[in-house]
Amino acid sequence: MTETAxxxxxxxAVADVLYGHRVCPAEVDGFNVVHFSNYLRxxxxxxxxxxxxxxxxxxRFSDGTxxxxxxxxxxxxxxxxxxxxxxxxxxxxxxxxxxxxxLGCAVHSGGRVLTRGRLTIAFVQSATGALTPVPDEVRAALxxxxxx
Numbered sequence: 131m132t133e134t135a136x137x138x139x140x141x142x143a144v145a146d147v148l149y150g151h152r153v154c155p156a157e158v159d160g161f162n163v164v165h166f167s168n169y170l171r172x173x174x175x176x177x178x179x180x181x182x183x184x185x186x187x188x189x190r191f192s193d194g195t196x197x198x199x200x201x202x203x204x205x206x207x208x209x210x211x212x213x214x215x216x217x218x219x220x221x222x223x224x225x226x227x228x229x230x231x232x233l234g235c236a237v238h239s240g241g242r243v244l245t246r247g248r249l250t251i252a253f254v255q256s257a258t259g260a261l262t263p264v265p266d267e268v269r270a271a272l273x274x275x276x277x278x
Contacts, residue, residue, distance in 0.1 A: 205247035
């Protein structure tokens with residue numbers, strides 16, 4: 131069985147996982163356009179919101195023996211946010227494989243899609259950094275929070 135065949139997808143409502151933020155001077159360049167790295171920061175904040183709303187801790191699971199790491203970030207940029215804009219970052223879907231979850235994410239501002247992407251989050255043993263299966267507590271918590 132291939133890894134792709136083992137993915138289990140959980141759809142989430144956009145309103146369930148949302149991070150709002152007003153763009154500040156430290157996040158823009160000399161042209162008042164947001165630096166690309168900030169979009170990933172905002173998606174990371176949306177992930178922490180997802181964990182909080184699901185009743186999970188901030189990235190440590192299985193009694194502290196399992197942690198998360200970003201394995202891959204893929205973002206497509208369609209438009210730029212500017213100084214003073216209000217953005218909304220969301221996690222729109224979660225797919226699980228054996229030792230990771232793949233998040234479908236987006237950042238919007240004023241009804242415009244600024245970026246869409248996928249973020250792969252790996253689960254690792256805290257002591258060694260070795261890959262480990264997605265904890266059952268994470269799968270169960272996110273399944274409870276899925277959209278109807």
